[in-house]
Amino acid sequence: MTDTVIRSTGSPAGGPVVQLVDVSKVFGGSAGRVEALSAIDLSIASGEFVSLIGPSGCGKSTLLRIVGDLIPATDGTVTVNGKPARDARLDRDYGMVFQAPVLFDWRTVQKNVELPLEILRRPKPEREAKAQAMLELVELGSFADHRPWQLSGGMQQRVAIARALALDPAILLMDEPFGALDEMTRERMNLELLRIWDRTGTTVIFVTHSIPEAVFLSTRVVVMSARPGRITDVIEIDLPRDRNVETREMDRYFELVTRVREALRSGEGGSADASASARVRAEGLSA
Amino acid sequence: MSVAVTTPSGRSAAARIGSGLRDWVPAAAVLVGFLVVWQLVVSIFQIKQFILPGPIAIAEAWQEDLPALWAATTYTLSEIITGLVLGVSAGLLVGVLTARFATARESLMPFAIAANSVPILAFAPVFNNWFGVANPLSKAMVAAVLCFFPVMINTVRGLTSVQPAALELMRSYAAGQLEVFRRVRVPNALPFIFTALRLSTTLATIGAIVGEYFAAPRSSLGQYIATASGFLNFERSWAAIVFAAAIGIGLYVLVVALERLVMPWYGSRDEVT
Numbered sequence: 001m002t003d004t005v006i007r008s009t010g011s012p013a014g015g016p017v018v019q020l021v022d023v024s025k026v027f028g029g030s031a032g033r034v035e036a037l038s039a040i041d042l043s044i045a046s047g048e049f050v051s052l053i054g055p056s057g058c059g060k061s062t063l064l065r066i067v068g069d070l071i072p073a074t075d076g077t078v079t080v081n082g083k084p085a086r087d088a089r090l091d092r093d094y095g096m097v098f099q100a101p102v103l104f105d106w107r108t109v110q111k112n113v114e115l116p117l118e119i120l121r122r123p124k125p126e127r128e129a130k131a132q133a134m135l136e137l138v139e140l141g142s143f144a145d146h147r148p149w150q151l152s153g154g155m156q157q158r159v160a161i162a163r164a165l166a167l168d169p170a171i172l173l174m175d176e177p178f179g180a181l182d183e184m185t186r187e188r189m190n191l192e193l194l195r196i197w198d199r200t201g202t203t204v205i206f207v208t209h210s211i212p213e214a215v216f217l218s219t220r221v222v223v224m225s226a227r228p229g230r231i232t233d234v235i236e237i238d239l240p241r242d243r244n245v246e247t248r249e250m251d252r253y254f255e256l257v258t259r260v261r262e263a264l265r266s267g268e269g270g271s272a273d274a275s276a277s278a279r280v281r282a283e284g285l286s287a
Numbered sequence: 288m289s290v291a292v293t294t295p296s297g298r299s300a301a302a303r304i305g306s307g308l309r310d311w312v313p314a315a316a317v318l319v320g321f322l323v324v325w326q327l328v329v330s331i332f333q334i335k336q337f338i339l340p341g342p343i344a345i346a347e348a349w350q351e352d353l354p355a356l357w358a359a360t361t362y363t364l365s366e367i368i369t370g371l372v373l374g375v376s377a378g379l380l381v382g383v384l385t386a387r388f389a390t391a392r393e394s395l396m397p398f399a400i401a402a403n404s405v406p407i408l409a410f411a412p413v414f415n416n417w418f419g420v421a422n423p424l425s426k427a428m429v430a431a432v433l434c435f436f437p438v439m440i441n442t443v444r445g446l447t448s449v450q451p452a453a454l455e456l457m458r459s460y461a462a463g464q465l466e467v468f469r470r471v472r473v474p475n476a477l478p479f480i481f482t483a484l485r486l487s488t489t490l491a492t493i494g495a496i497v498g499e500y501f502a503a504p505r506s507s508l509g510q511y512i513a514t515a516s517g518f519l520n521f522e523r524s525w526a527a528i529v530f531a532a533a534i535g536i537g538l539y540v541l542v543v544a545l546e547r548l549v550m551p552w553y554g555s556r557d558e559v560t
Contacts, residue, residue, distance in 0.1 A: 070455050089461055096459040098452040106474040106552050115470070119462045147552055167460075 015082060017171060017203045018044040018067055023076030024228075025062055036062045038228035040076065046170075049197055049204045051214035051221045053260065054267070059229025060207045061175050067205060068094050068173045081170055088170075092120065095164030095202070099176040101156035103148035103163075110135065110144035113163045120167070134162035137196060154185040158192065165200060172197075172204045179209060187248075190216055194243055211264070215239075215256045216248060223260060225267035232267035235260055340522040345529065348522035356511065360530045363508040366423045366495040367534065370430025375487055378435045379480070382442025386472070396443060403436035411498040420502040426509075430494035434487035441483035445476025478553055481546045488538035496531055 025037040036059040044050050052060040065071045066078060069085040080088035088094065103112045113131035122130075135141045138158040140151075148156055157177055164172055178186045190213060197204055208214050214221045215237055223233040237256055239247060247253055322342045328334070329341035336344060349356065385391045385399075411429050418425035449471055457467045499509020508531050515523035546553070 065455075068459055070458055089459065092461060094459050096456055098455070100450070100452055102450060102452045102456050104453075104471070104474065106477075106550065116460045119457075119460050119466055119470075173459075 016043040016079075017046045017048075017081060018042070018205070019077075019079040020063075020067070021077045021079075023063075023066060023073045023078060025059065025066060025071075026074045035228035037066070037073075038230055040229075040231060042222065042231065042234075044203060044205065046203055047201050049206065049217055049219045051206045051208055051218040052224060053208055053211065053214045053221055053264065054224030054229070055226050055264070056209075057229075058224040058226040060224050062229065063224075064173050064175055064205060064207050067171075068096060070096075092116070092167050093170045095167065095169035095172045097157070097160050097164050097172070097174040097177045099179045101148070101153075101160040103156055103159055105148055107148075108144065109140065109146050109148065109151070109159050112148065112159060113166055115163060116167050130166055131162075134166050135159075137165065137199065138162045138192070152185075153181055154189055157181065157189065161193070161196065165196070165202070168200075170203060172202045174204065174206045176207050176209065178213070186210075186213065191244065193217065198241075211257055211260050212248070215253060215260055216243060221260055223263040223267055233263040235263060337519050337521050340525055344522045345525045348520070349526040349529065352523060352526065355506070356527060356530060358506045359508045359511040359527065360534065362423070362504070362506050363426075363495055363499065363531070364534055366426040366498075366507075367430055367491045367538070369423065369427035370495060371434060371487060371491045371538075373427065374431035374434030374491065375438050375484065377431065378438025378483070379442055381435075382439040383446065385439065386443045386446035392443065392447070396440070399436055399440050399443075403440060407432050408494065408497050411494075412501050414498065415502050421504055426495045426498035426503065426507075429498040430491035433490040433494040434483075437483040437486050437490070438480065441479040442476060445479030446472045448479075449475050477550050481542065481550070484542045484546075485539060488542055489535055492531065492535040492538065 020040050020042040023037060023040040024035070027034045027036050040063060052063060054060050062071070066073045067080065067085060069078075069089040078085040081091075081093055083091075103109075104115070107115065110128070110131050113134055114127045117127040117130060132141065132144065135144055138161055140155060140158055140162065143151060143155065143159075148159065151159065160177070178189045181189060193204075194217060204217075206214070206217060218237050221235045221237060222231055223235065224230065225232045235256065239250065239252060239256070326341045326343055329339060329344075334341075340348075381395075385395050408429065410432070411426075414425045414428050418428060446468075453471050453475075454467065457471060462470075496509045496512075499507045500513055503510045505511075505514065508527050512524045512527045512531075515521070515527065
């Protein structure tokens, strides 16, 4: 079954899929300059699952948007699949999932998933077959003819994931995709996402506020600090690949959660209130 | 609300019309009851015809003068429709252009919003002077100007009030401006535009009839009502008002029907959530 799913093309010549060298981002003019990101170096290999975690305002969403060429970097180079990020975007190498599902009410679930294929002018039979396959992948095959508002928040986000995967993207960019979901749904969605990642082999960059989520999902967790946004630590998550409900009860899992939490705290450099407000926000979102 | 109950397409057309009829029954009952009470009040309290004629007297006047009433109604209706077509198409066109160019948006929108609160009906005598009292265009233009601003403003709002994430999504697909316009902005604007269209049917009807009060050919609803009232023939005034109301309601219902046809997703959305 796994063989039937198209594995996305990794980077040519086995190099990194995403390569960031000395990337910085400054918002605003000379008066209200905000240094959002500073000296970001990061290399992501094909098939990795990398989480970006940090307090509010650390620029993790900005970094994700720079990788996806949704906003330009002020300085530094962003190479994706061996080409500039802009070319990667024009080649449709990305799949995007936002915190809001961004589904269109005027389209059925099926038609929402077909949207990127329509933009690429793919023939109708191909569009329908692909959308159906992606909906099966997120286990919503029987909801094809429903309208987005008829689905629960978790189901809507699964449709958004199906849509993001419709073009077999090399990289899946996810910006707090489960941030608005309740804790139970969120944990189910985490398992779901790991299964999808396993079957598609897509490289994932995942922005989150949640330490347990980052540890549970990732192969690596990138810890960031605010003002200016910097990478303060990169933590390898050496949990076994076939993760499940029991993984969350493993000693190693708790060790890694603690390790990420400490990295976040030391990254703050004593400004405890910032991380506290980040925690409050994360809890507020999951409530 | 994990599993949805019905799909819009799941309901057959017949079932929808059937439930539509059922929805109308209470309203029809209220209307009939209202007419009966009206007639009873007029008869029992012997209210003078020139203060409030009863429904029966109005119906008689309606029957007596039907050819003249009908001629006046068609004349006014053609003004209203001309005004609607001109005002709505100009509003859509200018709205689309305004939404497209940020500078146009910033420079035009404040004026459009200000102009929208100007009592445009006050210009009716001026329009009569410009286009000629006998020219139906003088009233059609009042109606058109009344419709223009709400349509333009709502078109701009609908086209520009797109979720930023939706635009980012389209950008990630490397979709061109035209694709974004066609697949995101226009569907997003439709509910806004239809709100303006509903309003426009009412505004155009008011604009044409009030425009006719100032000056118009005898065979127009406005002049018919004014003349009949002048001769204390209030049953005839009321008969004409019934026609005017029918035009207003009819056009409104037409827009609502069009809305259901163009945006079937929109109405049924509230049923589930």
